[in-house]
Amino acid sequence: MYEGIVQDLIDELGRLPGVGPKSAQRIAFHLLQADPADVRRLADVLMEVKDKVKFCSICFNVSQSEQCRICQDPRRDPSVLCVVEEYKDVVAIERTREFRGRYHVLGGAISPIDGIGPEQLHIRELMVRLADGAVTEVILATDPNLEGEATATYLTRMLKPLGLRVTRLASGLPVGGDLEYADEVTLGRAFAGRRSADD
Amino acid sequence: MYEGIVQDLIDELGRLPGVGPKSAQRIAFHLLQADPADVRRLADVLMEVKDKVKFCSICFNVSQSEQCRICQDPRRDPSVLCVVEEYKDVVAIERTREFRGRYHVLGGAISPIDGIGPEQLHIRELMVRLADGAVTEVILATDPNLEGEATATYLTRMLKPLGLRVTRLASGLPVGGDLEYADEVTLGRAFAGRRSADD
Numbered sequence: 001m002y003e004g005i006v007q008d009l010i011d012e013l014g015r016l017p018g019v020g021p022k023s024a025q026r027i028a029f030h031l032l033q034a035d036p037a038d039v040r041r042l043a044d045v046l047m048e049v050k051d052k053v054k055f056c057s058i059c060f061n062v063s064q065s066e067q068c069r070i071c072q073d074p075r076r077d078p079s080v081l082c083v084v085e086e087y088k089d090v091v092a093i094e095r096t097r098e099f100r101g102r103y104h105v106l107g108g109a110i111s112p113i114d115g116i117g118p119e120q121l122h123i124r125e126l127m128v129r130l131a132d133g134a135v136t137e138v139i140l141a142t143d144p145n146l147e148g149e150a151t152a153t154y155l156t157r158m159l160k161p162l163g164l165r166v167t168r169l170a171s172g173l174p175v176g177g178d179l180e181y182a183d184e185v186t187l188g189r190a191f192a193g194r195r196s197a198d199d
Numbered sequence: 200m201y202e203g204i205v206q207d208l209i210d211e212l213g214r215l216p217g218v219g220p221k222s223a224q225r226i227a228f229h230l231l232q233a234d235p236a237d238v239r240r241l242a243d244v245l246m247e248v249k250d251k252v253k254f255c256s257i258c259f260n261v262s263q264s265e266q267c268r269i270c271q272d273p274r275r276d277p278s279v280l281c282v283v284e285e286y287k288d289v290v291a292i293e294r295t296r297e298f299r300g301r302y303h304v305l306g307g308a309i310s311p312i313d314g315i316g317p318e319q320l321h322i323r324e325l326m327v328r329l330a331d332g333a334v335t336e337v338i339l340a341t342d343p344n345l346e347g348e349a350t351a352t353y354l355t356r357m358l359k360p361l362g363l364r365v366t367r368l369a370s371g372l373p374v375g376g377d378l379e380y381a382d383e384v385t386l387g388r389a390f391a392g393r394r395s396a397d398d
Contacts, residue, residue, distance in 0.1 A: 002261075002290055003252065003261055003262065003263055004263070005244065005247055005248050005251050005252060005263065006248065006252060006261060008244050008247075008248075009244045009245065009248050012240060012241045012244050013241075015237070015241075016226045016229065016230075017225055017226060017229045018222050018225055018226065019218075019222075019226070023217050023218075025287065026216055026217055027215045027216060027217065027218070028248075029285065029286065029287055030215065030216045031215075031245065031248065031249075032248065032252055032261065032286070036249045038214070039245055039246075039248070039249045040245075040246065040249065041211060042211045042212075042214075042245060043242040043243075043245040043246045044242075045204065045207050045208050045211050046208070046230065046238055046239075046241060046242040046245070047238075047239065047242045048204055048207075049204050049205065049207075049208050049227075049230065049231065049238070050230075050235045050238045050239065052204050053202065053204060053205060053231055062201075062202050062205060062231065063202065064202055064203070064204065086228065087228065087231070088224065088228060091201055
């Protein structure tokens with residue numbers, strides 16, 4: 001319906017997650033009228049990202065070199081390993097400045113509906129990393145949803161025989177939230193995980 | 200917070216209309232994990248669109264040559280000109296197959312809030328096109344909203360002295376819609392514009 005190349009652009013944009021046909025059209029028309037330099041910058045960064053961004057050969061974190069900055073940093077505690085689903089989880093945890101260990105990025109979570117089983121995740125590489133005994137605690141920081149819980153349960157079963165300390169992030173009320181708005185599962189977990197008020 | 204180039208990509212994506220920071224992040228992570236060929240295709244089409252897509256020198260429609268297909272088509276009636284805001288309006292009208300005349304794309308609508316006055320639109324070029332008297336009817340097909348109405352009112356004032364027939368698209372109930380869900384302005388227009396049931 002549109003001039004060939006414009007339709008191609010709409011089609012390509014429509015393949016992005018969360019971009020429906022209407023949004024794709026809106027973005028395409030915006031780009032048609034945009035400054036060519038702006039569009040070129042977007043195109044360049046797209047090419048660059050695939051050329052430059054690699055995954056760390058140790059932890060599968062996003063990296064611009066063979067090993068990511070965290071794996072290369074000698075100040076990071078090699079005895080504590082935090083297992084996360086995605087790169088964005090690493091960024092979220094780094095933002096807290098609470099964690100000084102290292103990471104292992106699974107590349108997703110177990111989700112039979114999406115055809116993702118343990119063999120699609122970097123679990124084998126995790127087991128290899130743990131083989132030398134340098135890691136003494138593994139923190140399972142998967143998402144607090146169905147897939148994340150399933151993944152954590154699976155990993156717990158795999159890791160327990162290694163004699164490591166295996167921990168999960170605490171569940172409970174979000175800081176700054178209102179108790180009355182917490183869903184019942186979260187509130188239930190907050191009760192179950194209650195601590196002495198002296199802490 | 201993210202590796203430089205990943206953050207650059209998120210920033211560039213976040214500049215697109217309707218793409219907030221969260222969506223930009225989601226799209227960026229999708230692209231990081233996507234097949235490099237897919238990302239390259241998107242980048243290529245972005246570059247191509249700016250290289251190849253021009254605007255018709257006569258009607259300002261999107262075109263891959265100096266003049267658009269419609270302006271070049273000798274079967275299109277040169278005596279009827281449909282004035283629209285954007286290229287996408289041309290496509291929408293072409294889809295109806297009801298209109299066999301030619302177009303004039305204004306490039307937007309008068310909107311003082313956005314700093315768009317008549318001089319930012321292709322109105323001067325419209326007046327030049329009408330000067331030779333070949334066009335006998337101008338259909339004002341601007342959007343049925345505040346800016347579109349303002350633009351149509353302005354154009355009507357400009358065009359009336361030329362002795363042309365100046366028409367507007369009919370307002371009324373959308374076909375296939377429910378009367379009870381029509382807003383009061385639309386329903387009011389539908390009453391005002393009622394026709395003999397014999398038509």
